[in-house]
Amino acid sequence: MKPAEIPGLPPGVDDQLAGEGIEELYPPQAEAVEAGLTDGESLVASVPTASGKTLIAELAMLSAVQRGGKALYIVPLRALASEKKTEFERWEDHGISVGVSTGNYESSGEWLASRDIIVATSEKVDSLVRNNAGWIDQLSCVVADEVHLVDDRNRGPTLEVTLAKLRQINPGLQVVALSATVGNADEVADWLDAELVHSEWRPIDLRMGVHFGNAINFDDGSQREVPVEGSQRQTEALVGDTLDEGGSTLVFVNSRRNAESAAKRQGGVVERRLDSDEKADLQDLAEEIRGVSDTETSDDLADCIENGAAFHHAGLASEHRSLVEDAFRDRLLKVICATPTLAAGVNTPSRRVIVRDWRRYDGEFGGMKPLDVLEIHQMCGRAGRPGLDPYGEAVLLSKDADTMDELFERYIWADPEAVRSKLAAEPALRTHLLATISSGFANSREGLLEFLEATLYATQTGDDGRLESVTDSVLAYLEANDFIEREDGTIRATNIGHTVSRLYLDPMSAAEIVDGLQYAEQNRGEEAATSEGQRERPAADEEAEPEGFVSASELQTDAEDGSESETEPVDDSQPPARPTPLGLYHLVSRTPDMYDLYLKSGDRETYTELCYEHEAEFLGRVPSEYEDVAFEEWLSALKTAKLLDDWASEVDEDRITERYGVGPGDIRGKVETAEWLLGAAEQLAGTLELSSRVAVREAKKRIEYGVREELIDLAGVRNVGRKRARRLFEAGIESRADLREADKGVVLGALRGRQKTAETILENVGREDPSLEDVEAVETETAAVARGGSGEPESDNGTDDGQSSLGDF
DNA sequence: CCGTGTATTCTCTAGACAGCATGTC
DNA sequence: CTAGAGAATACACGG
Structure with missing residues (x-):
């Protein structure tokens, strides 16, 4: 089949394809077209890598747009989203517009609505569905790339549920599922009511x-x-x-x-x-x-x-x-x-x-x-x-x-395994059932089960006993944690339940965070008052901590954090047990949404010690070292928390990689996750009207910029990161206001004489006359001390080590 | 005593999505 | 019941 023989494409597309050297479609592509790909027919293409799957997707999407529709391309990885976007952008000459939406790169909502083709990760699509993005119901074609990933224990259920929801929202939806060759592509096709193209053919x-x-x-x-x-x-x-x-x-x-x-x-x-x-x-x-x-x-x-x-x-x-x-x-x-x-x-x-x-x-x-x-x-x-x-x-x-x-x-010689749905597991259903209830797809146990009927899991197992029993225990969990309410067989999400679903949190993470924040709120000594589903309740007697312990720890915290009272005079009235950054980092680090760091030999002792040292800071009861298997997890969360704390204390990247045995990519990953979870925690604290909200926000800012408390203001200026903020601070410029007033020579000196950079920064901070022409850099080594001693004596050339006073090892 | 080659023991284990509102050195 | 590569350390040897 030649490009010109493909029906339903926008005019000119066939010429461009020919111009790209495509004279003849590959056999699987031709087969797909014959199966009605460009007429809106759903299709599962189970073919080897690099045998032209992308073109199959493009033909479907282009023809869908030609019919006046809108297409969504679901990728498994963020990195693939930009790759695909670039690829699809070659159709822009034919009037096709392309947009991307992932967690870290987003074209705004309304703008997306005007795009013909949207590329997004499955989680992002799920999130958009949960948040009722306006354009979702305009979709006429959805492509799921690497659909065999529904087999993945962690992320598979998301793809599965998302496809089911998209199909429910839009009954006429064309679904094009691209898969590696797998053992049971026919079952997948069955599930999606799609034609199957199965081929072992490869171009080379x-x-x-x-x-x-x-x-x-x-x-x-x-x-x-x-x-x-x-x-x-x-x-x-x-x-x-x-x-x-x-x-x-x-x-x-x-x-x-x-x-x-x-x-x-x-x-x-x-x-x-x-x-x-x-x-x-x-x-x-x-x-x-x-x-x-x-x-x-x-x-x-x-x-x-x-x-x-x-x-x-x-x-x-x-x-x-x-x-x-x-x-x-x-x-x-x-x-x-x-x-x-x-x-x-x-x-x-x-x-x-x-x-x-x-x-x-x-x-x-x-x-x-x-x-x-x-x-x-x-x-x-x-x-x-x-x-x-x-x-x-x-x-x-x-x-x-x-x-x-x-x-x-x-x-x-072997054939690849069959793809099996992993939906009937508590972690997966916990999140997806709450979302399904919250966004109004179902409002009863029966409604949920009916919705689940539309998933691959149901297609694959005749017996739904398992799905039913997991559903029941998940519902019990969600109800026990006040995420849902049941009344005469009607289920609806609570206020907090809606928030959790919207924030894309695992309900168990949310429960952990809520418990932790409320624990802090009770000002220690009292029991946090939430019900706790499946987790064990601490007995009411272990809270009698020696008074001295608490205050000692608070003193240490002050020493570490520096000039709290100077930068935050307003918050003096807060409760004495204001959560510490380390406590908050530990809280988010022990949620299931944070991937654990591996404990190496020697780490056990190190972190056990650190654990006792900071016992009073934890937002929750520390599991017993000897009786509780959770202790190990607690320690590995502590390791993660400590890494984050180092990052937020301006410890150098290479120092962190060395200390925790991780790579630079791991630091970025942890920081990103922590940022997200702390952001979620902040909103939960807001919804629950907890006083810890300010502390959470600050801890989040510190993670976001990788700076100590006193630099938060400065680091918020565009083009000023942790290094530059520290240098400015040392030169006596401690805030944006200072930056607007400061002697230009000092600013230039602090930025190591980089005139262009300095001008941009001054402009960004809103200084009236940012020009630095004819300004000479001024060295100011002692400026920080000169300004009334608010700069800390030794914590700070910021780049070297020696600044994390406690638990440094 | 030192450097080098080899046997033995010890250590450690893949990956990566998401909110929200804007921009590092 | 189920590992195995790489790195560190210990050891042997020759000069």
Whole structure:
């Protein structure tokens, strides 16, 4: 089928497709069109990666728009949202407008309503549905990318429920589900009342094989000699071999550490095959990488990159990741050693893919668990770049013949697993049932069950006994926590329940936060008065803490936080037990919405000690060290809280990464999550009219800017971050008002003589005459002290360590 | 005493969505 | 009942 033969497209689209070199649709694409794709027919396309799924989606969306409709493209990752947006924007010449909506990047509501195609993550779509975004009911076509992710324990149910809701809101909705090849695409199609296009067809050949001894044994029976010489490892031999053929390699391993050390080793293999131009370019790239973050991870990555190799995992800052991905796509980097981040992420095809590790540690499993066939296939699917490589090769590694046989059996010949709904689990239903009630989709137990009938779970299991019983226990939980009210079989969300749903919080997180804040409100010593669903209530007797303990801790807190009374004179009337930042950070860190940090050896003791030291600050009862299994979790939340506290105390990034054994990307992630949760906590405190609201807001601001209390005002100015704010403060400029009045020379001096920057900042703070022409920088080392001693004596060159007085270890 | 090569023990484990209102160095 | 790579440490050896 040729582009011109596709019915229903906007005029000119066929020409553009032809202009892009598409003369003939790929077989699965043609099959999709024949199944009515461009006539609004729903469709499940279960096809291999890189076999033209995106075009299927585009044809559906373009034809939907042509019919006067509006299309939504649901992606699993934020990074993919921008990738897809860029891709779709090439249709703008044909009058198609594109918008994106994700948690961190949002085009405003009304503006979105005017777009023809909207790209969003499934969570964002869910959130938009919960908040009744006006344009949702105008949708005529929804594309769900990587729909096999409904199988995911954590995020799958969201996609599943969201699709069900969109279909309920808009009965005529065309649903186009794109999936990797899975075992039961027919069931998915059944669920969505869609046509099924199932195909194994790929535009370029993929050869899979196992390397063992001195050769790769391919699935077609052929062999390729790749000897492992001397002290070389299999991976190195294979990378060298690919490179000699002019190809690059993607190596998948099972841990971050393995990725880093493998990349380091590959550097030796790659380096001697580089020419001087490449080396120069790599040098530049390495410098850019170093500039992203001043951490060991960043340095290590830059070192590897100088040799033409790189590692890639979630500990990297996102700038790191995209620099690496781009350079690999540009053929500058020859090898990437990656954890599974890359298998599911943005498009980074490669001539050869090596799956070095096929097992990964899993605590629940109790050892190394073999990866799913689907996951291995996703990795292998990255092999072969359409239009560039003659074919792609995916190679698994084995050390002995038995393993080789097992790998063939288990992965190469095997069909991928079936996709199974994970909806009937309490965490998933907790959140989605509340949202379903809150946004008016159902107002009774029966209504809920009826709604759940429209999910994949119901399609897959004949027996809904399980769904019913989980629903009942979840409803009991929601009622016990006052998120819903039941009256004669009618269920409705309470005020607080609506808030929780709107904030997109897991109800259990919300309950934890509410309990914690109320605990603080009771001014210690008294029982927090909420009911607590399934969690255990602390007995009323453990609250008699020694008076001295509390005040000692408060003194310490003051010492740490610095000049509280100077910057906050208004709030003096607050209750004595005002929550401390650490207490609040711990509160949000122990909610299920915050991912736990791993406790390393030695951490147990360290944090147990820290726990007792700060006992009075926690917003809730500390579990018993000896009797309670929750103690371990409490400690790992404390570790996270302490990381956040360091961040909000201006501890350097590299110091934090070192202290907690994390990467720069992890810090960003934690900070982002904490920001969100503290924002939610602030609103909950507002809804409940709790006095802790101010403290929460402040703690949130400190996390947001990464600064101590006294810099909050300054750091709020555009272009002023934690570093610049600290420098200004040290020069005696302590607030925006100061900045508007201060001597220009002092400002310039504090900003290290950067005239342009300083002018922009002055402009942003609203200074009348921001110009700095002919102004000379003035050094002011003692200015802070000169201004009446409000600057703290030693806490502060801000950038170095030594400032987190307590619990520094 | 020191550097180097090797055996042995110890350590540690993938990923990443969301509110709201605007902008780091 | 179920791991295994990498890093650190201990040890052996030659000079």
